[in-house]
Amino acid sequence: MIKELQSKLKKSVHQGIECEEKRKHIVLEGVVDSYDEIIRAGYLAARDEYKGVVNRLKVDGLEDKSIRIPTLSDHQFKDDPCDVLVIGGGIIGCAIIRWLSKYNLDILLVDKESDIAMHQSSRNDGMVHPGFAPKPGSNKAVYNVKGNQMFEKMAGDLEVPFKRVGTYMLFEHYYYALIKELFFRRAEHNNMGTIEFLFKDEILKREPFVTDKVKCGIYMPTTAVCPPYEMTVALAENAVLNGARVSLETYVYKMQKDKDKIMKVYTNRGEIIPKVVINCAGLSADFIAELADDRFFTIHPRKGQIAILDKNKADRLDCVLSIIDLKTMKSRTKGGGLVKTVEGNIVVGPSAYEQPYKEDYSTTKEDMDELLEKNLSYIKGLSRSDVITYTAGNRAATYKEDFIIEKSDYVSNLIHIAGIQSPGYASSPAIAEKACEYALEILKEKMKITDNERYDPHRKSIPRLDKFPKDMRSDMIMKNRDYGHIICRCEHISKGEIIDAIHSPIPAVTLDAIKRRTRGGMGRCQGGFCTPLIMEIIKEETDLKMEEISKKGKQSHILYQSTRVKAGRNDD
Amino acid sequence: MMIEYDVCVIGAGPAGLSAALQLKDCSVCMIEREEKPGGILKQCIHDGFGLIKFNAEMTGPEYSQRYIDELMTTDIKVYMKTFVSNINYICEKNIQIELINPEQGMFQIKVKSIIFATGCRERTAKQVFIHGERPAGILTAGSAQYFVNVSGYLPCRKCVILGSGDIGLIMARRLTLEGAEVLGVYEIKDSSSGLQRNIAQCLEDFNIPLHLSETVIKTHGDDRLTGVTVAKVDSEFNVIKGTEKYLECDGLILSVGLIPENELTKEMGIQIDSHTKGPIVDQNMMTSLKGVFACGNQVHVNDLVDYVSKSGEIAAKACMEYIKGNDYEKEDIRIKFDDSEFLYIVPQVINRQNENMNVTFFFRSSRKLRDAYVKIEINDKEIVNKSYIALNPPELQVIDIALGTLSQHDNIKFKINQR
Numbered sequence: 001m002i003k004e005l006q007s008k009l010k011k012s013v014h015q016g017i018e019c020e021e022k023r024k025h026i027v028l029e030g031v032v033d034s035y036d037e038i039i040r041a042g043y044l045a046a047r048d049e050y051k052g053v054v055n056r057l058k059v060d061g062l063e064d065k066s067i068r069i070p071t072l073s074d075h076q077f078k079d080d081p082c083d084v085l086v087i088g089g090g091i092i093g094c095a096i097i098r099w100l101s102k103y104n105l106d107i108l109l110v111d112k113e114s115d116i117a118m119h120q121s122s123r124n125d126g127m128v129h130p131g132f133a134p135k136p137g138s139n140k141a142v143y144n145v146k147g148n149q150m151f152e153k154m155a156g157d158l159e160v161p162f163k164r165v166g167t168y169m170l171f172e173h174y175y176y177a178l179i180k181e182l183f184f185r186r187a188e189h190n191n192m193g194t195i196e197f198l199f200k201d202e203i204l205k206r207e208p209f210v211t212d213k214v215k216c217g218i219y220m221p222t223t224a225v226c227p228p229y230e231m232t233v234a235l236a237e238n239a240v241l242n243g244a245r246v247s248l249e250t251y252v253y254k255m256q257k258d259k260d261k262i263m264k265v266y267t268n269r270g271e272i273i274p275k276v277v278i279n280c281a282g283l284s285a286d287f288i289a290e291l292a293d294d295r296f297f298t299i300h301p302r303k304g305q306i307a308i309l310d311k312n313k314a315d316r317l318d319c320v321l322s323i324i325d326l327k328t329m330k331s332r333t334k335g336g337g338l339v340k341t342v343e344g345n346i347v348v349g350p351s352a353y354e355q356p357y358k359e360d361y362s363t364t365k366e367d368m369d370e371l372l373e374k375n376l377s378y379i380k381g382l383s384r385s386d387v388i389t390y391t392a393g394n395r396a397a398t399y400k401e402d403f404i405i406e407k408s409d410y411v412s413n414l415i416h417i418a419g420i421q422s423p424g425y426a427s428s429p430a431i432a433e434k435a436c437e438y439a440l441e442i443l444k445e446k447m448k449i450t451d452n453e454r455y456d457p458h459r460k461s462i463p464r465l466d467k468f469p470k471d472m473r474s475d476m477i478m479k480n481r482d483y484g485h486i487i488c489r490c491e492h493i494s495k496g497e498i499i500d501a502i503h504s505p506i507p508a509v510t511l512d513a514i515k516r517r518t519r520g521g522m523g524r525c526q527g528g529f530c531t532p533l534i535m536e537i538i539k540e541e542t543d544l545k546m547e548e549i550s551k552k553g554k555q556s557h558i559l560y561q562s563t564r565v566k567a568g569r570n571d572d
Numbered sequence: 573m574m575i576e577y578d579v580c581v582i583g584a585g586p587a588g589l590s591a592a593l594q595l596k597d598c599s600v601c602m603i604e605r606e607e608k609p610g611g612i613l614k615q616c617i618h619d620g621f622g623l624i625k626f627n628a629e630m631t632g633p634e635y636s637q638r639y640i641d642e643l644m645t646t647d648i649k650v651y652m653k654t655f656v657s658n659i660n661y662i663c664e665k666n667i668q669i670e671l672i673n674p675e676q677g678m679f680q681i682k683v684k685s686i687i688f689a690t691g692c693r694e695r696t697a698k699q700v701f702i703h704g705e706r707p708a709g710i711l712t713a714g715s716a717q718y719f720v721n722v723s724g725y726l727p728c729r730k731c732v733i734l735g736s737g738d739i740g741l742i743m744a745r746r747l748t749l750e751g752a753e754v755l756g757v758y759e760i761k762d763s764s765s766g767l768q769r770n771i772a773q774c775l776e777d778f779n780i781p782l783h784l785s786e787t788v789i790k791t792h793g794d795d796r797l798t799g800v801t802v803a804k805v806d807s808e809f810n811v812i813k814g815t816e817k818y819l820e821c822d823g824l825i826l827s828v829g830l831i832p833e834n835e836l837t838k839e840m841g842i843q844i845d846s847h848t849k850g851p852i853v854d855q856n857m858m859t860s861l862k863g864v865f866a867c868g869n870q871v872h873v874n875d876l877v878d879y880v881s882k883s884g885e886i887a888a889k890a891c892m893e894y895i896k897g898n899d900y901e902k903e904d905i906r907i908k909f910d911d912s913e914f915l916y917i918v919p920q921v922i923n924r925q926n927e928n929m930n931v932t933f934f935f936r937s938s939r940k941l942r943d944a945y946v947k948i949e950i951n952d953k954e955i956v957n958k959s960y961i962a963l964n965p966p967e968l969q970v971i972d973i974a975l976g977t978l979s980q981h982d983n984i985k986f987k988i989n990q991r
């Protein structure tokens with residue numbers, strides 16, 4: 001079998017590829033001519049018989065861009081023991097520690113960044129998928145549908161806005177009516193409840209701005225929207241209030257093992273001695289697996305660019321639109337759609353294409369132009385000038401294209417939660433529940449597990465005064481005058497809300513962190529007016545100097561030296 | 573209980589201040605969301621303000637201080653740090669405004685008339701579709717101006733300025749004086765969008781190059797900006813392959829245009845002009861809603877503050893008449909012009925029912941022209957023919973005329989002819 005794969009790879013991709021079977025997976029090695037060949041080889045090797053593909057192929061001359069690593073170095077940890085060490089503070093890691101905090105455990109989450117949710121979990125559409133797209137029987141299908149069902153309660157408990165808006169999957173040809181049974185069958189296989197087939201006039205009754213090119217569509221009522229950065233923060237805050245610890249700017253770079261067991265985990269802030277390790281490091285999950293000598297997959301980043309439209313176009317759409325045709329249905333690089341968020345912005349995208357760099361979030365004119373041209377044409381009255389901002393994210397895809405949610409086969413105290421790409425956000429509560437179950441199974445052999453009496457599933461969000469009834473808002477301002485001082489004029493965010501974020505359970509002291517918690521700076525002027533004001537507030541509330549306040553930690557400071565204090569002169 | 577005033581002026585920049593001070597014999601309140609009055613002038617510490625109005629060269633703060641001092645002697649109620657959350661135009665002379673501030677919480681006032689003087693905001697990097705990475709160090713010229721002049725900090729040490737708007741030009745000089753290096757100003761069009769005076773005084777005097785038909789196509793850097801890629805463009809603004817150049821810098825400062833702050837007016841359903849992006853006004857600065865006036869940069873972006881103040885005075889005068897009950901029906905005649913000749917003309921409409929037919933027109937030509945005539949025709953009959961040595965889009969032009977009585981179907985048209 002391996003022989004046949006080897007010759008196929010050589011013949012159809014590149015002569016220089018060597019493949020080898022190791023444990024239960026395939027390893028590819030050699031030098032090829034292009035990044036595209038690396039990807040093609042990876043997919044060819046992804047076969048049912050093997051657990052995964054470790055793709056070590058290289059391209060000569062391809063620039064090597066490293067990921068972000070903290071500059072900080074200290075001794076916060078000195079062989080600190082903990083029961084569970086969770087690596088990665090995205091939606092998955094944060095959901096896991098929240099689930100684990102139901103039990104009396106010493107839980108520690110580490111993330112290399114200055115805040116949680118700095119990678120995939122703040123760079124997505126925030127859509128809670130209905131569970132139609134994943135292949136029936138796959139992990140994706142199972143966890144997505146289950147996650148969707150669990151999401152509403154989670155959002156309610158944590159006071160994160162959540163709205164079940166439904167998806168219209170739109171077609172440009174009437175002949176899709178002929179194959180509607182196929183869609184119904186898929187929905188049934190994936191247990192996602194009833195879906196409807198609709199002709200254009202019916203769609204128009206519900207979404208009056210859909211354009212003429214749409215002929216029919218499928219409606220899936222269970223799709224929901226929920227802001228992903230807010231949810232990630234809420235989960236982490238709730239876990240912290242229930243006793244879990246979160247350590248930021250903490251980068252895992254080495255593990256020490258004794259036989260099949262991880263003994264010690266090394267970070268730039270010292271060493272940790274965990275009973276169980278959960279690997280949910282997103283785009284770097286393969287690196288963490290490698291540190292534990294249990295790598296059986298490679299994450300290849302699939303980029304998606306996203307554009308966000310001004311709230312003043314909120315009336316144009318009240319749901320999620322997904323745009324499908326037979327040609328792109330099976331492709332991994334389809335992409336697109338329109339998502340109306342709870343805040344009233346329409347999110348356009350994401351696109352999907354392979355590129356080599358895990359943390360390169362640059363956008364390009366070509367892709368953005370295509371994305372806008374394609375998607376905006378489905379709704380009347382949307383144009384490029386409605387775009388207030390755009391961004392990109394990279395999906396943590398494996399060549400098998402399914403979630404990896406399992407206890408390691410070779411390391412007794414390691415759990416992998418990897419390859420969590422879309423619909424990873426939608427699936428997060430179900431994944432967390434499973435990860436928690438696995439962790440308890442391992443821990444039970446080492447300790448007695450009891451319930452955490454302090455556990456409270458509820459978390460109070462920072463008040464969004466804008467959304468309060470008038471008299472209540474006035475009362476709040478009378479109690480705290482800062483709630484009456486509007487700082488972010490586009491999103492109507494007050495000084496009080498920003499101060500609350502700065503002093504929240506996971507303190508927000510960078511501009512991006514404040515943005516993720518309050519929306520301050522997220523509106524149409526993109527922080528043009530409020531950035532200096534928010535910086536003043538950070539300065540007042542923390543011991544940071546103006547020059548030390550940053551966009552997202554590390555070297556991303558906004559200002560250089562003061563122009564008022566000249567060198568060599570004391571300011572008195 | 574709702575507090576009542578005759579007029580509410582929203583915005584305490586130069587437009588709002590001059591409007592408020594002109595309002596006599598009526599009760600007036602002013603609403604300003606910032607902590608101090610003065611509007612954007614607070615951060616414009618260079619001189620060149622007041623040339624026309626006071627025949628003196630003043631800085632921005634000096635100019636506005638004259639008005640603020642006078643304001644202190646009046647009994648105008650000024651609500652500072654106060655944010656307008658909603659405006660409800662119930663009917664003529666009954667408008668309810670919902671406000672928020674730290675002292676009173678949420679409260680409402682009732683007024684007969686509103687003068688909008690909310691100024692403008694800057695176009696952002698995203699609105700001009702700059703691509704690449706999104707590190708710290710990319711900011712608008714106005715934010716840079718605030719950091720340097722108000723906060724007292726340098727936002728960059730070596731920068732590129734994109735767009736040749738006036739604030740960008742002024743910041744090129746300001747940053748140079750503060751010890752930063754300005755590599756150049758890049759302008760995608762083939763001519764500058766700033767005033768000639770600023771190009772001479774802010775760029776040429778400091779040997780800062782102005783690159784026309786060149787733009788920034790990519791930003792680089794993860795945490796802090798490390799550089800930008802610039803390239804030449806053709807007449808359709810397409811990048812000319814092979815002209816890309818990497819410039820190392822830690823700041824990208826954008827001066828790519830200003831847009832009237834039209835959120836509130838839009839929400840009220842007031843008609844917006846697609847050319848100016850501000851409300852459509854008549855010769856009295858009245859918007860499409862009766863009793864609602866607008867002035868200053870909220871109507872169109874001025875290059876001289878003196879004109880801003882003037883528009884505030886016009887609005888105030890008409891507003892007083894309106895309050896007094898010297899009422900007139902709205903019967904607007906739209907000014908016609910060709911987009912290929914003019915960027916915009918303000919006022920956009922003339923109300924023929926009004927007594928005041930002395931109209932001050934502001935306009936910008938759509939391109940650079942030498943030896944040109946601007947003509948105003950009523951029903952193809954020429955009533956104005958003014959010659960200009962040069963017309964340039966960045967330079968706002970003014971024509972004062974006395975229009976006679978107009979009838980319903982009169983056709984008013986602006987034209988440009990070249991010699």
Ligand SMILES: Cc1cc2nc3c(=O)[nH]c(=O)nc-3n(C[C@H](O)[C@H](O)[C@H](O)COP(=O)(O)OP(=O)(O)OC[C@H]3O[C@@H](n4cnc5c(N)ncnc54)[C@H](O)[C@@H]3O)c2cc1C
Nearest residue numbers: 088090091092112121124127252282304393423424425426
């Ligand atoms: C453009 C785009 C759109 C998407 N849209 C949707 C959608 O609408 N709905 C949906 O369900 N899903 C969507 N997804 C997928 C979803 O975003 C992800 O599945 C989900 O966010 C994954 O979360 P995570 O916690 O696994 O990973 P991440 O959020 O990437 O978190 C991993 C964390 O690990 C940390 N880390 C990595 N290495 C180390 C180390 N060595 N030491 C310490 N910390 C480390 C990182 O700093 C990071 O914070 C989208 C994805 C993209 C890219």
Ligand SMILES: Cc1cc2nc3c(=O)[nH]c(=O)nc-3n(C[C@H](O)[C@H](O)[C@H](O)COP(=O)(O)OP(=O)(O)OC[C@H]3O[C@@H](n4cnc5c(N)ncnc54)[C@H](O)[C@@H]3O)c2cc1C
Nearest residue numbers: 583584585586587604605611612616690691714868869877
């Ligand atoms: C960033 C920037 C820099 C500039 N620099 C120069 C320069 O250097 N030289 C020059 O000649 N011209 C400059 N201009 C042009 C300048 O705007 C005008 O000359 C003049 O200041 C406009 O006056 P204004 O009163 O219309 O608006 P502004 O001065 O902008 O005043 C508007 C006021 O309204 C307030 N406001 C707005 N909305 C609300 C609301 N909803 N509720 C309450 N209050 C509100 C604002 O806080 C502000 O105080 C600059 C403009 C900008 C935007």
